Amino acid sequence: MITELVSVGTEILLGNIVNTNSAYLSEKCAQLGLSVYYQTVVGDNEERMKATIRTALDRSDIVILTGGLGPTEDDLTKEVTAEVMGIPLVEDPHSRELLEAYMEQYKNNNSQRRITANNYKQAMVPQGALVLDNHNGTAPGLIIEKDGKTAILLPGPPNEMKPMFEEEVFPYLRRKQPEIIYSQMIKICSIGESQVADEIRDLIENQTNPTIAPYAKTGEVHLRITAKAENEKDCRKLIKPVVHELKGRFGKNIFSTDEKKTLEEAVIDMLKDQGLTLALAESCTGGAVASRIVNVPGASEVFGHGFVTYSNRAKRKFLGVKKSTLKTHGAVSEKCAKEMAKGGCFVAKSDICLSITGIAGPGGGTEEKPVGTVFMGCCYNDKVIVREFHFTGNRMKIREQTTAHALAFLRECMLEGVTRKE
Amino acid sequence: MITELVSVGTEILLGNIVNTNSAYLSEKCAQLGLSVYYQTVVGDNEERMKATIRTALDRSDIVILTGGLGPTEDDLTKEVTAEVMGIPLVEDPHSRELLEAYMEQYKNNNSQRRITANNYKQAMVPQGALVLDNHNGTAPGLIIEKDGKTAILLPGPPNEMKPMFEEEVFPYLRRKQPEIIYSQMIKICSIGESQVADEIRDLIENQTNPTIAPYAKTGEVHLRITAKAENEKDCRKLIKPVVHELKGRFGKNIFSTDEKKTLEEAVIDMLKDQGLTLALAESCTGGAVASRIVNVPGASEVFGHGFVTYSNRAKRKFLGVKKSTLKTHGAVSEKCAKEMAKGGCFVAKSDICLSITGIAGPGGGTEEKPVGTVFMGCCYNDKVIVREFHFTGNRMKIREQTTAHALAFLRECMLEGVTRKE
Numbered sequence: 018m019i020t021e022l023v024s025v026g027t028e029i030l031l032g033n034i035v036n037t038n039s040a041y042l043s044e045k046c047a048q049l050g051l052s053v054y055y056q057t058v059v060g061d062n063e064e065r066m067k068a069t070i071r072t073a074l075d076r077s078d079i080v081i082l083t084g085g086l087g088p089t090e091d092d093l094t095k096e097v098t099a100e101v102m103g104i105p106l107v108e109d110p111h112s113r114e115l116l117e118a119y120m121e122q123y124k125n126n127n128s129q130r131r132i133t134a135n136n137y138k139q140a141m142v143p144q145g146a147l148v149l150d151n152h153n154g155t156a157p158g159l160i161i162e163k164d165g166k167t168a169i170l171l172p173g174p175p176n177e178m179k180p181m182f183e184e185e186v187f188p189y190l191r192r193k194q195p196e197i198i199y200s201q202m203i204k205i206c207s208i209g210e211s212q213v214a215d216e217i218r219d220l221i222e223n224q225t226n227p228t229i230a231p232y233a234k235t236g237e238v239h240l241r242i243t244a245k246a247e248n249e250k251d252c253r254k255l256i257k258p259v260v261h262e263l264k265g266r267f268g269k270n271i272f273s274t275d276e277k278k279t280l281e282e283a284v285i286d287m288l289k290d291q292g293l294t295l296a297l298a299e300s301c302t303g304g305a306v307a308s309r310i311v312n313v314p315g316a317s318e319v320f321g322h323g324f325v326t327y328s329n330r331a332k333r334k335f336l337g338v339k340k341s342t343l344k345t346h347g348a349v350s351e352k353c354a355k356e357m358a359k360g361g362c363f364v365a366k367s368d369i370c371l372s373i374t375g376i377a378g379p380g381g382g383t384e385e386k387p388v389g390t391v392f393m394g395c396c397y398n399d400k401v402i403v404r405e406f407h408f409t410g411n412r413m414k415i416r417e418q419t420t421a422h423a424l425a426f427l428r429e430c431m432l433e434g435v436t437r438k439e
Numbered sequence: 440m441i442t443e444l445v446s447v448g449t450e451i452l453l454g455n456i457v458n459t460n461s462a463y464l465s466e467k468c469a470q471l472g473l474s475v476y477y478q479t480v481v482g483d484n485e486e487r488m489k490a491t492i493r494t495a496l497d498r499s500d501i502v503i504l505t506g507g508l509g510p511t512e513d514d515l516t517k518e519v520t521a522e523v524m525g526i527p528l529v530e531d532p533h534s535r536e537l538l539e540a541y542m543e544q545y546k547n548n549n550s551q552r553r554i555t556a557n558n559y560k561q562a563m564v565p566q567g568a569l570v571l572d573n574h575n576g577t578a579p580g581l582i583i584e585k586d587g588k589t590a591i592l593l594p595g596p597p598n599e600m601k602p603m604f605e606e607e608v609f610p611y612l613r614r615k616q617p618e619i620i621y622s623q624m625i626k627i628c629s630i631g632e633s634q635v636a637d638e639i640r641d642l643i644e645n646q647t648n649p650t651i652a653p654y655a656k657t658g659e660v661h662l663r664i665t666a667k668a669e670n671e672k673d674c675r676k677l678i679k680p681v682v683h684e685l686k687g688r689f690g691k692n693i694f695s696t697d698e699k700k701t702l703e704e705a706v707i708d709m710l711k712d713q714g715l716t717l718a719l720a721e722s723c724t725g726g727a728v729a730s731r732i733v734n735v736p737g738a739s740e741v742f743g744h745g746f747v748t749y750s751n752r753a754k755r756k757f758l759g760v761k762k763s764t765l766k767t768h769g770a771v772s773e774k775c776a777k778e779m780a781k782g783g784c785f786v787a788k789s790d791i792c793l794s795i796t797g798i799a800g801p802g803g804g805t806e807e808k809p810v811g812t813v814f815m816g817c818c819y820n821d822k823v824i825v826r827e828f829h830f831t832g833n834r835m836k837i838r839e840q841t842t843a844h845a846l847a848f849l850r851e852c853m854l855e856g857v858t859r860k861e
Contacts, residue, residue: 027652028652028654029461029462029465029478030465030475030476030477030478031465031466031469031475031652031663032461032462032463032464032465032466032467032468032469033466033654033661033663034462034654035457035458035459035462036457036458036461036462036478037457039451039454039458039480040451040454040456040457040458041454042454043451043452043453043454044453044454044455045454046454047453047454053452053453054452054481054482054484054487055452055479055480055481055487055491056451056452056458056478056479056480057477057478057479057480058461058477058478058479059476059477060476062476065476065477069477087632087633087655088632088633088636089632089633089636089653090636090640090643090644091652091653119831135633135636135637135640136633152832152833153831153832153833153836154832174655176832176833176835176836176839177832180833230453230455231455232454232455233455233456297726297747299726301733302730302733303726303729303730303732303733303734303738303745304719304721304725304726304727304728304729304730304733304745304747305726305727305730305733306726307725307726307747307749308724308725308726308727308730308838310725311723311724311725311726311727311747311749311799311838312725312834312835312838314800314801314802314834315802316725316749317749317750320749320750321748321749321750321752321753322747322748322749322750322753322757323725323726323745323746323747323748323749324745324746324747325719325726325729325733325744325745325746325747326743326744326745327729327733327738327739327742327743327744327745328739328742328743328744330743331743331744331787335744365753377733377736378736379736380736380737412734412736413734416730416733416734
């Protein structure tokens, strides 16, 4: 089925935000076997929205719209879509109830928030539409079907849109598909995007069914193997030898074959399996690695202590880094990373400690240690492995890459048996 | 002038890559005063490209296309645009020379690269087009003008497209503009999106020039005031009373009027102004607040120490939270937040310490303290202010909101004079 993604929002047209929703939805549609022919972004302008939605419904079977469902005057997606499809808006009592409950909660707890008249606009829905509850915000999603066309309206904020898509829209779209599409994910870390592309070029060049699609993420590459067949069993049969081949090629660098498992989850699972506790000693990442670890519910089983030792004083005081090390080698050095990791293990009484110290820029680089130079240390049982990395990009990009590679490095250290009990 | 951005590439429609080019170009166009009404993504398909480019040239004055200029069979942007505009392709000797020089260099350095016949396709240009040299790749850019319409063709890889845009396209477009556009940003925290919308409804309803556009971010609302006039001075004159009015309405909740300044930068500026050092004691945010503080280059001047005390043991050991507090009140309590903030100040020897402890879920909630309950403490000079928050959504969203509100809370405490030296 031909599918079109329409993102509504002047903030996208002004470049205030990057349209990550379209990338996310495109990937999901590919997984569902839907052919996305167009992505369109239109501003919060009634006439242009009308034209865009009309064209999209004309040339596509399914139109997925994101954004413009909020309570402000500018939020017109629902109103315009209903008008284009010729369906009146009616109040949905359930949505109104949810909205009131949500706002009530805010009112009780935070005197600065109050229900305003325009919030109620969010409880109006096109007659006969399927209403999708929003558990993470106030604007419900909608599925509208008419004359063989489907319009799916989702809230713009990714943290509202994604759970709604996964819980309700994905199963709905799967049921619409005549053929079974089945896919298997393989998630890789510790190898770069172009090396992965090189390693699978022969497979991709000759592929028909199943297909392999690579997705580059920061510090990770995901390969999705997708098969089409009459039933799931046949799909699995088609996929099996390809997965086997890829496992042979990427071996230990595969950290997950589970769609939903993140790198931090994989790391926490390994820690749990080996019965180890983790401490973190971060400088340039400033707590970002700890924050990713804490993304995982139940992280407290293996992670209790993190140190953000951004200053030299903190490195000395809390991790016991030697004054002479800082003086002779500097805070961004193999020796400092080593002492940070050792110190972290000792003071947190943890089995393992990962340390990160580097230059995120824009200042602070030298010829010898340019911006992007990062040292990571991993300590277990008084042994420390240190590795030097060099990242490129602006401060934000260097810190993101450092964070992702820190998790991969920790995983590698555990795989290489550094932490295996003797 | 009405402008449209067209990105060509099936890899975007499959979600393999995020379309960052459009965000970049949109921001540049806004800066140039060009009105971007649409962004469109189309795959490497001749028919659909033809339709898309025809529509774009129909409804817009300037169409900026990215991608599809490479040497492969799939790269059709130039061919299709020339056909739609009715202009024949001819070989550009200068481009052929550059191409040969570039390929020669690669041949010498990398045996895997060689000039292929289809590389020469890149030296063909629409007759009369302005050719833009590509210093970072092989595909030249093109500016084609005909019948009052302008098509600008740029290579897809951002590291080729961006320098070409800045060096050649930006000055070209600036020369085309008859009117000046000027905008002023106002960034607000500590008030919700719909309350902001309420407060400015009257202004937005009657606006013509300048206009106010609200952007909701997690824990922040941004208002962009944009004026059009003959020169920058007139623009400023139009904007001034609106900015004055908004300052009157939102007062202290405005944390910046600078486009680029983030909430964390505003907080760091306040700390610097007051000559204060900051420590952080984080539980449920797990280092995310520290990581946002460290986003700011030069944060080390005011921030040296962060504690991620995710376990009770860490709260006791590093921050001196009392065993009895944890036993009687629990880790998520006013008393614990208070002791964490006090302890953080003491051990880090900092002037001020912000503490955060809460339940991010999905587990751990009780009737009395449901998931989303967060206590934050701010300690200065042995005094602690504690505030209770209730956030909703999934674990990720609760943690994101907590992080944003933690910065806003810290700012409020500083504003309210908690930290003012006596």
